[in-house]
Amino acid sequence: MRLNSAILAIILVISNYAPAQSKNAAERLGYPRDSKLLIIHADDLAVAHSQDAASFDALDKGAVTSASIMVPCPWLTEVAEYAKAHPEVDLGLHLTLTAEWKNFRWGPIESKDKVPSLLGPDGYLWPEVAPAIQHIKVDEAESELRAQIEHANAIGIHPTHVDSHMGVLFSRPDLMKMYVKVAHEYKLPFLGMLSFNLPPEVKSLFSDKDILVDSVVMANPSIQAANWKNFYLDAIKNLKPGLTEIIVHLAHDDAESQAVMVDHPDYGAAWRQRDYDVITSPEFKKALEDNHIILIHWSDLKKLLN
Amino acid sequence: MRLNSAILAIILVISNYAPAQSKNAAERLGYPRDSKLLIIHADDLAVAHSQDAASFDALDKGAVTSASIMVPCPWLTEVAEYAKAHPEVDLGLHLTLTAEWKNFRWGPIESKDKVPSLLGPDGYLWPEVAPAIQHIKVDEAESELRAQIEHANAIGIHPTHVDSHMGVLFSRPDLMKMYVKVAHEYKLPFLGMLSFNLPPEVKSLFSDKDILVDSVVMANPSIQAANWKNFYLDAIKNLKPGLTEIIVHLAHDDAESQAVMVDHPDYGAAWRQRDYDVITSPEFKKALEDNHIILIHWSDLKKLLN
Numbered sequence: 001m002r003l004n005s006a007i008l009a010i011i012l013v014i015s016n017y018a019p020a021q022s023k024n025a026a027e028r029l030g031y032p033r034d035s036k037l038l039i040i041h042a043d044d045l046a047v048a049h050s051q052d053a054a055s056f057d058a059l060d061k062g063a064v065t066s067a068s069i070m071v072p073c074p075w076l077t078e079v080a081e082y083a084k085a086h087p088e089v090d091l092g093l094h095l096t097l098t099a100e101w102k103n104f105r106w107g108p109i110e111s112k113d114k115v116p117s118l119l120g121p122d123g124y125l126w127p128e129v130a131p132a133i134q135h136i137k138v139d140e141a142e143s144e145l146r147a148q149i150e151h152a153n154a155i156g157i158h159p160t161h162v163d164s165h166m167g168v169l170f171s172r173p174d175l176m177k178m179y180v181k182v183a184h185e186y187k188l189p190f191l192g193m194l195s196f197n198l199p200p201e202v203k204s205l206f207s208d209k210d211i212l213v214d215s216v217v218m219a220n221p222s223i224q225a226a227n228w229k230n231f232y233l234d235a236i237k238n239l240k241p242g243l244t245e246i247i248v249h250l251a252h253d254d255a256e257s258q259a260v261m262v263d264h265p266d267y268g269a270a271w272r273q274r275d276y277d278v279i280t281s282p283e284f285k286k287a288l289e290d291n292h293i294i295l296i297h298w299s300d301l302k303k304l305l306n
Numbered sequence: 307m308r309l310n311s312a313i314l315a316i317i318l319v320i321s322n323y324a325p326a327q328s329k330n331a332a333e334r335l336g337y338p339r340d341s342k343l344l345i346i347h348a349d350d351l352a353v354a355h356s357q358d359a360a361s362f363d364a365l366d367k368g369a370v371t372s373a374s375i376m377v378p379c380p381w382l383t384e385v386a387e388y389a390k391a392h393p394e395v396d397l398g399l400h401l402t403l404t405a406e407w408k409n410f411r412w413g414p415i416e417s418k419d420k421v422p423s424l425l426g427p428d429g430y431l432w433p434e435v436a437p438a439i440q441h442i443k444v445d446e447a448e449s450e451l452r453a454q455i456e457h458a459n460a461i462g463i464h465p466t467h468v469d470s471h472m473g474v475l476f477s478r479p480d481l482m483k484m485y486v487k488v489a490h491e492y493k494l495p496f497l498g499m500l501s502f503n504l505p506p507e508v509k510s511l512f513s514d515k516d517i518l519v520d521s522v523v524m525a526n527p528s529i530q531a532a533n534w535k536n537f538y539l540d541a542i543k544n545l546k547p548g549l550t551e552i553i554v555h556l557a558h559d560d561a562e563s564q565a566v567m568v569d570h571p572d573y574g575a576a577w578r579q580r581d582y583d584v585i586t587s588p589e590f591k592k593a594l595e596d597n598h599i600i601l602i603h604w605s606d607l608k609k610l611l612n
Contacts, residue, residue: 049410049565074380078409078565103384104355109429113417122461123415155428256562259355259384 025211025243028304031294034241038293039213040279042067042250043094044165046076048104050257050269054250054276056082059089063280064248066298068094068163071148072106072125080155090297092161092188093152095145095179097168098132099125104260110147115140129166138174145182161298163191173199180205189301191216191245211301214242219275221266228274229283236287243296248275331517331549334610337600340547344599345519346585348373348556349400350471352382354410356563356575360556360582362388365395369586370554371603374400374469377454378412378431386461396603398467398494399458401451401485403474404438405431410566416453421446435472444480451488467604469497479505486511495607497522497551517607520548525581527572534580535589542593549602554581 026035042055042064052075058064069079069091083091097118099106105124108115117137118125126132152159162183164170169179176198183190184207192212206212217235219228235246251257253273261268278284288295332341348361348370358381364370375385375397389397403424405412411430414421423443424431432438458465468489470476475485482504489496490513498518512518523541525534541552557563559579567574584590594601 049562053561053565074410074412075565077411081409103387104380105383106380107413111417111419113419123457151429252561254562255359255558255560256355259359259381 025301026241026294028211029296029300036239036241036291036293037243037296038239038288039066039243039245039296039298040064041163041245041247043163043247044249045069045091045094046071046073046079048073048251048257048260049075049078050254050260051075051249051251051272052078052082054252054272058250058276058280059086061280062295063284064250065295066090066092066160068092068161069152069157069159070094070096070165071152072096072099072109074106076152077155080152080157083157090160090299091157092163092298093148093157093159094165095148095162095169096165097125097136097141097144098127098129098166100127100166100264101260102263108144108147109151110140110144115144117141118144129168129171132166132168133171133175136168136172136175138172138178141169141175142178142182145179149182149186159188160302161189161191162186173202176202177205187302187305189298189305209305211243211304213245215240215244216247217244218247219271225270225274229278229281232278232284233287236284236291236293239291239293246279248279250276250279252276331607332547332600334517335602335606342545342547342597342599343549343602344545344594345372345549345551345602345604346370347469347551347553349469349553350555351375351397351400352377352379352385354557354563354566355381355384356560356566357381357555357557357578358384358388360558360578364556364582364586365392367586368601369591370556371601372396372398372466372605374398374467375458375463375465376400376402376471377458378402378405378415380412382458383461386458386463389463396466396605397463398469398604399454399463399465400471401454401468401475402471403431403442403447403450404433404435404472406433406472406570407566408569414450414453415457416446416450421450423447424450435474435477438472438474439477439481442474442478442481444478444484447475447481448484448488451485455488455492465494466608467495467497468492479508482508483511493608493611495604495611515611517549517610519551521546521550522553523550524553525577531576531580535584535587538584538590539593542590542597542599545597545599552585554585556582556585558582 024033026037027033042058044051045055045067046069055067059067071093107124108118112119117135117140120126169175219231223231249267249272251269251272253269257269330339332343333339348364350357351361351373352375361373365373377399413430414424423441423446426432475481525537529537555573555578557575557578559575563575
């Protein structure tokens with residue numbers, strides 16, 4: 001997920017919403033009610049080989065518990081090979097309706113003439129959230145989401161969950177409703193974004209079985225590079241009881257990712273290297289232990305749905 | 307161009323065909339009839355950043371005179387940026403009907419449901435020449451070629467010529483005829499493959515204005531890595547009068563190109579690094595001078611068409 005600052009603001013107001021059900025997520029998973037549950041999640045798999053290599057390494061080390069995949073991106077087959085070789089690894093779909101990089105673009109999985117509202121004038125997916133949510137027709141977005149899920153399945157990826165690249169699906173109530181509907185239909189847990197201003201027609205779609213995260217932690221452009229590790233260590237130290245997802249973007253700061261993310265320091269190559277360095281560091285691991293964090297996977301939540 | 311060995315065999319029998327016109331290519335370009343004209347051509351631009359970086363460097367140094375671009379590939383915008391910044395550089399389109407790498411795939415520019423015969427069962431372009439020419443319908447291939455040319459123009463690439471990735475368009479007479487027809491319509495010179503067994507209905511399409519190459523030189527899997535430089539130096543030493551194109555594939559042997567070309571040493575990352583090392587070497591430059599080779603560009607041939 002790469003989010004613009006407006007979307008980020010929506011996410012950051014999420015906190016400790018108590019779903020209308022008797023047991024909370026921790027209890028349903030067999031832990032005490034006040035446990036601190038954490039998913040450490042790597043976004044953007046398949047966007048670049050460098051992203052895949054750093055993310056696979058973090059998954060292999062257990063430095064992240066889960067990751068999600070951008071199906072329309074060109075490195076999808078590399079992730080499918082990894083998924084088939086590591087069936088135990090927790091991989092979801094990072095449902096993608098934007099193609100945000102300057103010199104490295106992709107289109108939809110669905111036939112272009114069936115989803116014209118998803119395409120910018122250059123024929124690729126919209127580069128930013130604002131034009132995307134201005135133009136996208138919800139029925140065309142639904143066709144594309146279904147095409148992405150079906151295509152992933154067809155090449156051997158069996159997702160544990162879904163979420164939304166750049167938060168596009170959280171940015172319009174009709175898109176959010178459609179996203180929840182599609183997730184329910186495929187029996188997939190979804191990253192649920194609850195905020196106090198979420199329209200009732202969206203909230204009414206959530207079922208008792210759905211588990212919504214209580215908070216999301218993600219680095220943002222206000223954090224200085226020198227403070228990167230402290231940002232994450234403080235987040236762990238201050239983690240509240242409930243279910244939190246830390247979202248990271250992992251890549252090596254190499255020629256490929258520098259070229260993909262050219263002219264875009266926010267969520268750029270150096271940013272992703274910093275994320276990788278922190279979450280694979282001994283200090284981060286120690287902070288998890290010291291603060292009695294229980295690491296969980298989206299597959300744990302999926303089991304509760306079925 | 308990456309060619310399988312069958313196609314390679316067809317190319318390598320091309321030699322010194324004398325077009326039915328009074329002046330040969332050299333004379334039409336203002337050189338003596340027996341001049342040795344050479345286009346040094348880099349294929350596969352836009353396939354990977356590593357390919358672009360090595361090819362731009364060779365173009366900037368004059369180590370190659372020309373290059374061609376794979377329009378459906380994800381790094382197209384990077385090449386468009388380069389083309390706009392270097393309007394003098396000779397860039398054509400490497401018309402693409404295959405997506406041959408294991409873990410890095412692309413689809414067509416045209417809407418998928420308009421060109422179903424171009425797609426393998428996984429929804430990407432066919433990975434090899436054999437299934438491509440078995441399944442592709444010529445009218446759908448024509449739609450895709452037109453879409454590639456129009457898309458290149460739309461993002462600021464104004465091609466000097468066209469040729470064919472992996473030689474697919476040279477591999478079936480109806481595809482070759484369509485390719486010549488489209489090239490004529492867009493007033494673009496095309497890489498013309500003349501062999502003695504070329505069907506008369508294809509030969510009859512060539513006009514007096516068309517300039518066909520007399521021979522093509524390209525490294526092939528029978529050449530040992532240790533003999534790479536000698537292969538090219540011998541080719542220069544043995545160049546015959548007429549128009550020759552040396553086709554090279556340039557990339558750095560780095561993490562990205564190793565991942566793109568994984569499990570495929572032929573035309574792989576190390577191969578492409580060797581090509582780059584030889585054609586940018588002082589020995590290669592000296593061989594061109596010593597053998598009185600006249601370097602020309604596709605744009606020189608384009609001027610003769612208009």
